[in-house]
Amino acid sequence: MKFQVRMPGQSEGRTVVVTAGAPAFEATLENAVLTGDALEVRDGVWSLVGLDGRQIEVSVAFQKDGSVRASAAGALFGFELLDELTARALLTTGGRAAKKVRHLTAAMPGRVLRVLVAAGDRVTQGQPVLVLEAMKMENEVKSPREGVVASVESVAGQAVSQGDVLLRFEAGSE
């Protein structure tokens, strides 16, 4: 099976071809053929022993956004893994083109402590627009762009989850 893998901060993916699955795996990463013994100890936790005896225990968790979070001794990192069909489909539809920011979402779960702007206000990039409280810290939420606030989607006291829309910008207002 063929995959595309991309590390954060790298634009081009590399091809991974798995020619034999667990336990006696064989995979090609670019020019190198990696082989060894793989065991899924429990859900998502793998022990891999390479031909040279190198043992690595790694836990891989597939995230909601399709990325993979890997956790090994003293290392914690993310990457994207796509099977080839998905990767090609994305390339064709131009799924990677940057979009204009139409709304501001919560980067973390928390409680809205104060809303500092109202619909119709013009804001500059970096201007504080809300104060979010989480785990006893007040965190200023700053506007990601210049523009006019179309609507405020949160009120003081409200609990928000990560990714919730906090406010929207008017189209073309930057």
Added chain:
Amino acid sequence: MKFQVRMPGQSEGRTVVVTAGAPAFEATLENAVLTGDALEVRDGVWSLVGLDGRQIEVSVAFQKDGSVRASAAGALFGFELLDELTARALLTTGGRAAKKVRHLTAAMPGRVLRVLVAAGDRVTQGQPVLVLEAMKMENEVKSPREGVVASVESVAGQAVSQGDVLLRFEAGSE
């Protein structure tokens, strides 16, 4: 919902009627009505808080044989819990009548080290018939009854699981 519960070493079960489920449970145990707050923290692990504030964390695991294994602070015990239909069915078919022992099963997993009897041998109750090795200890397996060995179902060196038949007795040989 109505259940029959029986503790080990007790012949008669008692009736448990659950009139309200989690979280605000209400259950009748004989004459007593127990109420409180129940939360399944994770699979099989419950925290119960009674009306008087008594908190008990207990883990209940349903075993293959239908019994329940309960584990709480400093307490580890088993009991049987049957819904009423099953309990009645058992009563009708006489499912509880003691059967004659027709074979000897392994009480624990292990490796057969030595077989001390052969088919046709007459054995007495308590006579060692096999030596089973598990976790580096030799364990003598004794005959549960007097009788004639019909067949030996295990050989030296063989790994056995708990419940595996080790040897059979001739019918009516006691």
Added chain:
Amino acid sequence: MNSPRLLIANRGEIAVRIIRACRDLGISPVAVYSEADRGALHVRLSDYAVAIGPPPARESYLVPDRILAAAKSTGATLVHPGFGFLSENADFARKVQEAGLTWVGPAPASIAAMGSKTESRQRMIAAGVPVVPGMTTPAANADEIAAFGRANGFPLLLKAAAGGGGKGMRVVRAESEVAEAFARTRSEAKSYFADDRIYAELLVEGSRHVEVQILGDATGRVIALGERECSLQRRHQKVLEECPSAAVSPELRAKMEEVAVAAGKAVNYVSAGTVEFLLAKDGRFFFLEMNTRIQVEHPVTEMVYGVDLVVEMIRIARGEPMSLKEKPAPRGHAIQCRIYAEDPAHGFAPSPGRIRRLRRPQGPGIRVDSGVEDGDVVPLDYDPMVAKFIVWGQDRAEALRRMRRVLSEARVEGIETSIPFFLSLLEDPDVVANRVSTQFLDDWKYEPKRPPEDVVAASVIAAALGSMEGAKKRRPGAARTGGEAGLSAWRNARMSFGVRE
């Protein structure tokens, strides 16, 4: 269940810590919990548990009457406040005593004397203890702070009068920042301590935070149990503590202990307490404040001095003398890292949620105090500390090596934690050499470490294998936009990870 019952007016790690002290003493622990904590470990380990309100602390853990009602309904006769919340609230302590219960802490009068930073400063000045220049009464408005700054110079440090634990402190570098900082600090003080009084003091830059543990009992005896080095702070919150401080000589230790005992005696101190000092570069030290409660970093003292401070507090509260016949001698060196549910790679953003997998480090010289276990939820309503990793070594070097091992051995999945931050921090030569001050982390930038190439290769293979096996439920989904550089990380994989070509 005829043993005495002790109500713990707290949650999380310190509640679990107090439960263990109760068990060691044959006392039956009683938990209180907000709606967010119904399934929390401190509830599950207790013999009794009482719901005390909605998630926000000001509607649950900070409501004295609910705590007292919980004690009454469960027949608890002792109340331990832990740290934070109501632990330094003299009114609450008084109410507990008036309800006929035993308060596990110092007398309300001692709390009141030390609890107000301004009053405690006045007391210490009267007792001849050196203090940092600061306001002697809370600031009524921003102008008073500005005036103090003009008179004493900037930078200033704004603090909650009822505060502690580094919560709600703010640096003000110029007069122009005063107005906003005043409003913000006051708001946080109110929300965390239910008391919005704040004051300012001069910030002595380049100094260390060194504190002395004291213990007093009803016989009037007060002893000091050495010092703790707590200079590594982020946003005025201690993150790593040591016992002893490598910056304190035996002579300096004796002087600091003497002053700390004098400070305790000045307020008739009975229980465990901490006298905090600012240690200047020139070796002078100033009284900062006294915390009239158990401290987050108490385990490092426990490991070095071989004493259980929470057990001692309970004994002393019941009128017994402390169990230490003579002042114990220190042995070795201990270090604590506070593990927070936060994402160091993204500005230390809070990271509450369910812990999917937790591997706690184990082995010789290791202690882990935590309020969560595998599968538990870290709520967003409270302090983000989920665990404390504490190590002991024959000397500081061994303790540092062990802490690195412990941080590498641990696994926390499902939430982000400060573990990667500590792994980087403990590689810093200044940290290793103890060349630090309370400002050290202000200038220190966390850079996520690049994972070793063979670990990356193993992870990609594991993910690919996992994706093949559980194609339906775990197949990777859509892509996000990428960056610029190539995947050079793969290049050397062939050398280190069993490769055929």
Added chain:
Amino acid sequence: MNSPRLLIANRGEIAVRIIRACRDLGISPVAVYSEADRGALHVRLSDYAVAIGPPPARESYLVPDRILAAAKSTGATLVHPGFGFLSENADFARKVQEAGLTWVGPAPASIAAMGSKTESRQRMIAAGVPVVPGMTTPAANADEIAAFGRANGFPLLLKAAAGGGGKGMRVVRAESEVAEAFARTRSEAKSYFADDRIYAELLVEGSRHVEVQILGDATGRVIALGERECSLQRRHQKVLEECPSAAVSPELRAKMEEVAVAAGKAVNYVSAGTVEFLLAKDGRFFFLEMNTRIQVEHPVTEMVYGVDLVVEMIRIARGEPMSLKEKPAPRGHAIQCRIYAEDPAHGFAPSPGRIRRLRRPQGPGIRVDSGVEDGDVVPLDYDPMVAKFIVWGQDRAEALRRMRRVLSEARVEGIETSIPFFLSLLEDPDVVANRVSTQFLDDWKYEPKRPPEDVVAASVIAAALGSMEGAKKRRPGAARTGGEAGLSAWRNARMSFGVRE
């Protein structure tokens, strides 16, 4: 990965313990594993791992050539044998050295001298150390043992000449039992130590097992680190150990330490080792044997003396002097319980299998060394020890209280363990008062404790609620046959568990 590599010729808890020592020293650990251990924790925590054969130890962990090949293929330069398996095999130690590797243990000649119980007895007799009457050469047949018994009286103790750790020992109370005991003991000796030589000695009943930890380095220095009380044994297997022994006075300790150091020096001992004594009721003590390796119960010494014995062994093997400039002073009291995968309610039958849930105790003064974590499998092929619970207290009473707490806090589900056995054992007044001997547990009968009535009520309700919620996958199945008495356990439930009528 340019740090030196140390191969651990062992598995389970001690392999994990050695991995931690390696990490603390910056050494890269190399694991070996049988087919039964591919997914074991000691493999997953290592940097390298090599398969060495099928599950039976004699085809994997006991095959010197496979271990040596694993060291060669991974570039390991040090070999630590742990305990059991090849740890006291002088030939193996010699082969390791001949392969140019560093053996983390005493010189092969020291192992050989002490490894044969008969030769070590001869050496000790020559050195003037008192020994228990026993055979000075292995028994060629059962008749020799019978003859020794006729000459010295019964009961006798049959032991493997190459043995240790209580494995393969058997009491013979009369001449009629000799033949069967000889065959059985020889068979076990062969299967566990790959050496079927056995011998007999007189069994001094009512005595204690007290042992002294020694540590020697290449400079010729040998020190003693106090004693351990190991009298609580089941089937000649230690189950609970303490440091210090409450039966040993400071004067006796000094004498035993002196003899232990002399014993070590007599064989030029370099590394950690243990001199075992039989302590008679009248205070006389006899040399039993010397174990030329790290011992299962070493953590109690580590906690009381503040030393890492495994780290010291590795340092010393590399030619460094021990890190202890002076002999450390003891502090407090430590107790260890060995947690076995066995079912105390059913004659301590082995209970291998998958651990469904594991709650490890935590907190002050607690150390847990284990070779498994949540979800791991305990294979049936090896020693059933899955964990060691070790506690420290200011005194023995505090340590006992903590151990009770630790045993109550722990949860192990999926397999049975000896935890309930220890909870009962620690309530025995003779155990609490330390009125024990090595025969104590022979006469002691474990009775499963009746669970408290409110816990029973809570469990039944939880099971009923669980069965209702997950009716399909977890509905209770068919019944088994029952017993006689009524459900009186319910009667008082109304008093203790929030009841309305």
